[in-house]
Amino acid sequence: MSKTFRRKLDLKNGRVDMSHGAGGRAMAELISSIFKDAFGNELLEQGNDQASFPTPAGGRMVMTTDGYVVSPLFFPGGDIGSLAVHGTVNDLAMAGAKPLYLSASYIIEEGFPLGDLKRIADSMGAAAKAAGVLVVTGDTKVVERGKADGVFISTAGVGVVPDGLALSGDRARPGDKVIVSGSMGDHGVAIMSSRENLTFETEILSDSAALNGLVEAMVTVAGPHLKLMRDPTRGGLAATLNELAHQSGVGFRIVEDHIPIKKQVAAACELLGLDPLNVANEGKLVVVVAPEAAEALLAAMRGHPLGADAAIIGDAVEDDQHFVQMTTGFGGGRIVDWLAGEQLPRIC
Amino acid sequence: MKYVDEYRDGDKARALAAAIAAEVRPDRSYAFMEFCGGHTHAISRYGIEDLLPPNVRMIHGPGCPVCVLPIGRIDDAIRLARRPEVTLCTYADLMRVPASGGLSLMKAKAAGADIRMVYSSLDVLRIAEANPERQVVFFAIGFETTTPPTAVALKTAEAKGLTNFSIYCNHVLTPVAMRAILDREPTPDEPPIAIEGFVGPSHVSTIIGMEPYRVFARDYRKPVVIAGFEPLDVMYSILMLVRQVNEQRAEVENQYIRAVRADGNSVAIDLCDEVFELRDSFEWRGLGTVPKSALKLRDAYAFYDAEKRFSIETQPAEDNPACECGAILRGQKKPADCRLFGTVCTPETPTGACMVSSEGACAAHWTYGRFRDREAGAGLRKSA
Numbered sequence: 160m161s162k163t164f165r166r167k168l169d170l171k172n173g174r175v176d177m178s179h180g181a182g183g184r185a186m187a188e189l190i191s192s193i194f195k196d197a198f199g200n201e202l203l204e205q206g207n208d209q210a211s212f213p214t215p216a217g218g219r220m221v222m223t224t225d226g227y228v229v230s231p232l233f234f235p236g237g238d239i240g241s242l243a244v245h246g247t248v249n250d251l252a253m254a255g256a257k258p259l260y261l262s263a264s265y266i267i268e269e270g271f272p273l274g275d276l277k278r279i280a281d282s283m284g285a286a287a288k289a290a291g292v293l294v295v296t297g298d299t300k301v302v303e304r305g306k307a308d309g310v311f312i313s314t315a316g317v318g319v320v321p322d323g324l325a326l327s328g329d330r331a332r333p334g335d336k337v338i339v340s341g342s343m344g345d346h347g348v349a350i351m352s353s354r355e356n357l358t359f360e361t362e363i364l365s366d367s368a369a370l371n372g373l374v375e376a377m378v379t380v381a382g383p384h385l386k387l388m389r390d391p392t393r394g395g396l397a398a399t400l401n402e403l404a405h406q407s408g409v410g411f412r413i414v415e416d417h418i419p420i421k422k423q424v425a426a427a428c429e430l431l432g433l434d435p436l437n438v439a440n441e442g443k444l445v446v447v448v449a450p451e452a453a454e455a456l457l458a459a460m461r462g463h464p465l466g467a468d469a470a471i472i473g474d475a476v477e478d479d480q481h482f483v484q485m486t487t488g489f490g491g492g493r494i495v496d497w498l499a500g501e502q503l504p505r506i507c
Numbered sequence: 508m509k510y511v512d513e514y515r516d517g518d519k520a521r522a523l524a525a526a527i528a529a530e531v532r533p534d535r536s537y538a539f540m541e542f543c544g545g546h547t548h549a550i551s552r553y554g555i556e557d558l559l560p561p562n563v564r565m566i567h568g569p570g571c572p573v574c575v576l577p578i579g580r581i582d583d584a585i586r587l588a589r590r591p592e593v594t595l596c597t598y599a600d601l602m603r604v605p606a607s608g609g610l611s612l613m614k615a616k617a618a619g620a621d622i623r624m625v626y627s628s629l630d631v632l633r634i635a636e637a638n639p640e641r642q643v644v645f646f647a648i649g650f651e652t653t654t655p656p657t658a659v660a661l662k663t664a665e666a667k668g669l670t671n672f673s674i675y676c677n678h679v680l681t682p683v684a685m686r687a688i689l690d691r692e693p694t695p696d697e698p699p700i701a702i703e704g705f706v707g708p709s710h711v712s713t714i715i716g717m718e719p720y721r722v723f724a725r726d727y728r729k730p731v732v733i734a735g736f737e738p739l740d741v742m743y744s745i746l747m748l749v750r751q752v753n754e755q756r757a758e759v760e761n762q763y764i765r766a767v768r769a770d771g772n773s774v775a776i777d778l779c780d781e782v783f784e785l786r787d788s789f790e791w792r793g794l795g796t797v798p799k800s801a802l803k804l805r806d807a808y809a810f811y812d813a814e815k816r817f818s819i820e821t822q823p824a825e826d827n828p829a830c831e832c833g834a835i836l837r838g839q840k841k842p843a844d845c846r847l848f849g850t851v852c853t854p855e856t857p858t859g860a861c862m863v864s865s866e867g868a869c870a871a872h873w874t875y876g877r878f879r880d881r882e883a884g885a886g887l888r889k890s891a
């Protein structure tokens with residue numbers, strides 16, 4: 160991936176700025192030039208949101224970790240506690256895995272109301288129960304006032320992969336179909352609408368949800384035909400498709416009119432000057448599947464409550480420049496690119 | 508979405524495309540400039556180029572306030588923001604604009620400067636009220652559309668007796684810039700300025716009306732069609748321009764009748780006139796120094812003028828000499844003709860004016876349209 164970056168990080172004088180956490184190219188560059196350099200190994204090199212590896216006892220396991228710094232802590236459709244379960248469960252599920260155990264690490268700011276902490280922990284427990292995972296270990300740290308913002312949570316998770324599944328971001332091939340599980344942009348817009356400095360009326364709830372049930376249904380129907388899955392969180396569908404195009408060495412051609420977007424989300428994005436394709440989701444997935452299994456998979460997804468609005472949005476194509484190209488609803492063509500810089504900080 | 512979807516309808520777009528194709532003369536070409544970045548963005552985002560005949564070319568003009576703001580003014584803002592007593596408030600798209608010494612507002616913020624992103628000039632007043640111990644400076648930029656909100660913020664601050672609020676004024680004027688483009692005498696090695704008509708600004712025209720464009724029709728024989736920002740507005744305006752050219756007319760027409768009145772918004776005009784006056788000259792990135800092309804606060808409001816309060820003296824800062832932004836903004840070159848385009852100059856690491864905001868000609872082409880360079884076989888660069 161490093162070939163796509165045109166200027167090196169200035170490690171001598173540079174500083175971390177908000178774009179390094181925005182899920183776009185700047186973040187990919189940071190990971191590539193600092194973390195991959197430091198940790199370099201074959202599993203990390205695969206560049207997935209989780210690592211999948213054989214266990215000594217046989218079978219494959221998946222492991223992932225994620226930090227949560229969402230602001231506000233409580234938002235329409237969820238809170239940092241449930242989000243910290245959903246995000247990590249989803250990262251495991253995107254490898255086709257059955258999520259089993261989570262850890263939870265809390266960094267709490269001095270002065271944080273105990274009642275709110277209880278609310279967050281209860282929500283986390285309920286989300287874990289609903290997703291069928293156990294939070295089996297944890298850590299608690301308190302920092303001085305002003306050194307954090309309320310609560311930051313970090314969760315790690317492990318799961319097991321059913322035999323015969325080998326999902327990875329580098330497996331899309333020309334001709335494969337691209338399916339999204341539902342409407343794009345709900346989470347990001349829900350967060351934006353609840354931020355105090357952006358007050359507008361909207362009924363948008365975050366789509367924050369654990370996708371392992373949906374994934375199980377998908378694996379049952381299309382197991383060996385599934386090439387890869389990814390949840391389009393920060394940077395939205397646009398960032399996810401661009402990552403996958405580079406990882407798999409293909410391009411994508413998608414059709415704007417086939418991408419499900421709720422009317423209220425489209426309207427809010429219009430007001431805020433956002434492109435819904437760049438806006439985060441927390442309960443949606445993108446799946447790339449062999450064409451012969453696409454229709455059966457789509458039907459299975461639509462049969463699950465979290466995939467009711469699933470849609471085939473396009474194809475993987477040969478493209479040595481790895482462009483994501485879209486036919487617009489207006490009838491023209493355009494590239495769907497990574498967003499440059501920061502769009503919505505602290506979205507998850 | 509009501510009042511939006513009907514202006515983005517694919518069937519109507521195809522019908523308009525057919526009408527344009529039927530009316531263009533095959534024996535000639537057409538070159539129109541959309542002045543506004545908003546139009547550039549619409550053309551790129553909706554793929555309008557694909558719906559136009561090959562002999563109709565759109566030139567992406569300098570109407571992106573972030574793009575044309577010279578580096579020296581960003582340097583000023585960074586210096587201001589680094590003063591310990593100052594909170595600098597800015598629209599978000601200025602954050603990443605590269606300044607001198609590899610700096611930007613975003614990097615200055617990361618290094619500790621108190622810089623806040625705002626959506627409205629009134630947010631700045633809220634910040635000033637909530638932080639009476641801070642000197643809150645509004646980094647005001649934009650064309651005639653964003654000038655009235657700055658004036659409103661000033662008048663509101665005055666009414667509230669807010670003394671810790673000031674304005675770093677960088678407001679610029681559209682018709683003067685259009686004129687500067689047409690008035691340029693190309694150097695012997697430059698291609699001529701090929702603009703045959705203008706897609707006129709949307710929101711700017713809601714304020715200033717139609718009159719300020721008459722000079723282009725009358726003195727320069729260039730048709731102007733004021734157009735809405737939706738893609739069908741743009742398509743229809745192009746059709747209106749094609750008709751004017753074919754009929755050898757040069758008039759100011761208004762396609763955006765649902766928002767633009769011939770005499771504009773007199774309340775806003777009067778308010779701006781009360782608060783602002785012309786600067787003798789102002790530097791534009793890509794266009795150079797243009798006389799009487801920008802506004803400053805009148806002496807009566809000197810108290811709110813950050814340039815006076817903090818004794819700002821703008822130092823000139825050079826653009827990268829290889830940057831072709833000037834020629835691109837005048838339509839003499841295309842983004843892919845620039846050696847820097849897509850190599851050192853990308854939206855993440857912009858070098859020139861046209862790449863710094865998503866409404867700039869180069870950024871729009873890079874983000875939405877660079878696949879066409881491959882199709883055209885011209886300016887092709889391996890990007891991966």
